Amino acid sequence: MPSDTGALTPHVSAPTHVPAKHAPGEPGYRRALLALFAAGVATFTLLFSTQALLPAISADLGVSPGAASWTVSATTAALALAVLPLSAVSERFGRQRTMTWSLAAAVLLGLAMPFAPDLGSLVALRTLQGVAIAGIPASAIAFIADEVRARAVIGAVGLFVAGNSIGGMAGRILTGWTANAWGWRAALAAVAALSLLCAVAFRVLLPRARHFTAAPLAPRALARTVRGHLSDGLMRRLYAIGLLFMTVFGSVYTMIGYRLAGEPFGLSAGLIGSVFVIYLVGTGSSAAAGRLVARLGRRGTLYAAAGTTAAGLLLTIGDSLAAVLTGLVLLTAGFFAGHAVASASVSHAAKTGKAQASALYQVAYYVGNSAGATAGAIAFHAVGWRGVVVLGLVALTGVTGITIRATLLATAATRTAAREQARREPRASGRAPVPATRPVRREPTGQPIPAGLARSAESTGAETIR
Numbered sequence: 001m002p003s004d005t006g007a008l009t010p011h012v013s014a015p016t017h018v019p020a021k022h023a024p025g026e027p028g029y030r031r032a033l034l035a036l037f038a039a040g041v042a043t044f045t046l047l048f049s050t051q052a053l054l055p056a057i058s059a060d061l062g063v064s065p066g067a068a069s070w071t072v073s074a075t076t077a078a079l080a081l082a083v084l085p086l087s088a089v090s091e092r093f094g095r096q097r098t099m100t101w102s103l104a105a106a107v108l109l110g111l112a113m114p115f116a117p118d119l120g121s122l123v124a125l126r127t128l129q130g131v132a133i134a135g136i137p138a139s140a141i142a143f144i145a146d147e148v149r150a151r152a153v154i155g156a157v158g159l160f161v162a163g164n165s166i167g168g169m170a171g172r173i174l175t176g177w178t179a180n181a182w183g184w185r186a187a188l189a190a191v192a193a194l195s196l197l198c199a200v201a202f203r204v205l206l207p208r209a210r211h212f213t214a215a216p217l218a219p220r221a222l223a224r225t226v227r228g229h230l231s232d233g234l235m236r237r238l239y240a241i242g243l244l245f246m247t248v249f250g251s252v253y254t255m256i257g258y259r260l261a262g263e264p265f266g267l268s269a270g271l272i273g274s275v276f277v278i279y280l281v282g283t284g285s286s287a288a289a290g291r292l293v294a295r296l297g298r299r300g301t302l303y304a305a306a307g308t309t310a311a312g313l314l315l316t317i318g319d320s321l322a323a324v325l326t327g328l329v330l331l332t333a334g335f336f337a338g339h340a341v342a343s344a345s346v347s348h349a350a351k352t353g354k355a356q357a358s359a360l361y362q363v364a365y366y367v368g369n370s371a372g373a374t375a376g377a378i379a380f381h382a383v384g385w386r387g388v389v390v391l392g393l394v395a396l397t398g399v400t401g402i403t404i405r406a407t408l409l410a411t412a413a414t415r416t417a418a419r420e421q422a423r424r425e426p427r428a429s430g431r432a433p434v435p436a437t438r439p440v441r442r443e444p445t446g447q448p449i450p451a452g453l454a455r456s457a458e459s460t461g462a463e464t465i466r
Contacts, residue, residue: 020149028207029148031205031207032144032148032206032207034201035201035202035203035204035205035206035207036144036163038163038198038199038201038202038205039099039103039136039140039163039199039202040136040163040167041163041164041166041170041195041198042103042106042107042167042194042195043106043133043136043137043163043164043167044163044165044166045167045170045171045174045191045194045195045198046106046107046171046191046192047075047076047130047133047168048072048168049110049113049175049191050068050071050072050122050126050175050184051072051172051254052173052175052257052269052272052273053176053179053184053188053257054072054254054257054258055257055258055261055269055272056184056187056269057122057184058258060183060184063119064381065255065258065377065380065381066374066377066378066380067119068119068377069254069373069374069377070119070123070126070374071119071122071123071126072250072369072370072373073250073254073369073371074127074370075126075127075129075133076130076250076367076369076370077130077366077367077370078126078129078130078131078134079130079133079366080134080362080363080364080365080366080367080370081131081134082130082134082135082138083134083137083138083359083363084138084222084359084360084363086098086102086135086138086139087138087139088218088222089135089138090139090142091142092216095140095142096139096206096208098135098138098139099135099139099140099206100202100203101135102132102133102135102136102139103135103136103195103202104199105129105132106129106195107192107196107199109128109129109132110188110192110195111192111196112125113125113126113129113188113192114186114188114189115185137362141358165279165280165282165283168276168279169276169280170194171191171194172273172276173274173277174190174273175187175190175191176269176270176271176272176273176274176276177270177274178190179270180268180270180273222356225353226356228352228353229353229356229357229360232349234349235346235350235357235360237402237405237406238342238345238349238361239346239360239364240402241302241338241399241402241403242339242342242361242364242365242368243365243368244368244395244396244398244399244402245309245335245338245339245342245368245395245399246335246339246364246365246368246369246372247368247372247375247395248313248331248335248392248395249331249332249335249369249372250368250369250370250371250373251373251375251376251392252313252316252328252331252372252376252388252392253276254372254373254376254377255376255380255388256272256275256316256328259316259324259380259385259388260275260324265321265324275328278325278328278329278332281329281332281333281336282333282335282336283336284333285333285334285336285337286336286337286339289305289336289337289340289341290340293341299403299406299407299410301337301338302399304334305335305337305338305341306338306396306399306400307334308330308331308333309334309335309338309392309396310396311330311334312326312327312328312331312332312333312334313392313393313396314327314389315327315330316389317385317386317389339365342361343361343365346358346360346361372391375391376388
């Protein structure tokens with residue numbers, strides 16, 4: 001490298017050793033997966049810790065279901081608002097450090113919650129906890145991409161997501177049975193203790209980051225990327241689908257405790273918490289979504305998911321416990337399948353700024369949960385469970401309408417492209433042939449779209465959910 005004097009003296013740098021990324025079978029890979037699994041369990045145990053406790057909180061503090069539901073919706077709303085800023089913090093200060101401090105703050109806030117004197121204090125603590133929790137999803141996937149070999153990334157992400165779902169289910173079951181024996185404050189203490197153990201395991205097991213490169217905080221660049229995604233019609237539709245699906249799911253699972261605690265069921269807090277084992281159905285339907293997409297296409301799978309969710313909603317209207325539980329199974333299966341398709345489509349469609357595109361989907365997802373919890377509580381307080389069902393059906397109508405619009409736009413784009421291709425073909429042997437078009441891109445439906453026309457179709461709004 002030239003010296004400061006400008007001399008052209010050559011200088012050969014000593015070779016630097018770049019550590020290999022973690023691969024399956026290596027101790028570092030196993031430690032990273034176990035650490036992220038523990039972080040996932042802690043995150044979602046804390047995030048939804050009050051959901052199964054809402055009837056008990058209402059009774060003890062003398063508040064309405066709508067007021068109590070703010071212990072859920074305030075947390076998810078705060079998480080939604082904090083995901084993007086904390087993803088930028090993670091880029092600047094490191095994934096490992098961001099996750100460690102986020103998890104520590106969330107656990108400390110959880111330990112304080114059993115001592116909240118009133119609902120306002122509890123909601124304030126839950127809001128701060130939502131901000132703290134946001135650092136985990138904002139950093140975990142990026143840590144995996146940085147430190148794990150490319151061929152093993154999907155498996156590592158899958159285990160982190162499994163930790164999320166198991167944490168969400170375990171937290172609800174733990175709080176339900178603990179509240180049944182010792183009250184909701186003891187239940188929150190139990191969740192905080194479990195999360196503390198997971199946080200310690202995370203810190204001990206997580207291997208040191210070896211491939212992270214700090215990036216400067218660039219708010220303007222982040223804002224440009226976000227504006228670019230939000231100005232894309234396809235992205236907006238995918239975000240709306242995720243938001244609406246989560247509105248259904250959030251409203252039902254926030255209010256189902258009141259439904260099952262009241263007449264004619266009269267279930268205890270422990271039994272209500274056990275109902276959340278139905279979450280395991282979502283693991284199977286998420287995996288099955290890939291096979292459905294192969295057979296039906298992405299839009300066809302979204303139609304099937306919305307229909308299954310709607311059928312489950314309608315089944316929950318009856319006074320038979322078996323019918324209600326069957327309805328919850330169908331609703332859960334449909335929701336997770338639709339969520340899997342929408343979230344995967346975001347990653348597929350984003351050509352640049354993939355991390356920000358996924359973060360925006362998480363924002364929409366958690367805004368939907370917050371809106372569903374609040375609107376579901378209002379509907380339940382006004383007209384009972386049928387109000388929650390109507391709210392869910394309205395949201396699913398929105399999902400179906402967005403998907404129909406995408407189908408019509410895709411069909412129009414395909415026809416336009418086919419006509420344009422036909423006009424370019426030579427019509428007479430005496431005429432010089434038109435230069436060949438660029439390679440033809442085939443959509444999942446099988447119809448060819450010339451690559452030169454695909455971008456023009458997208459610019460007119462004829463994007464597809466692919």
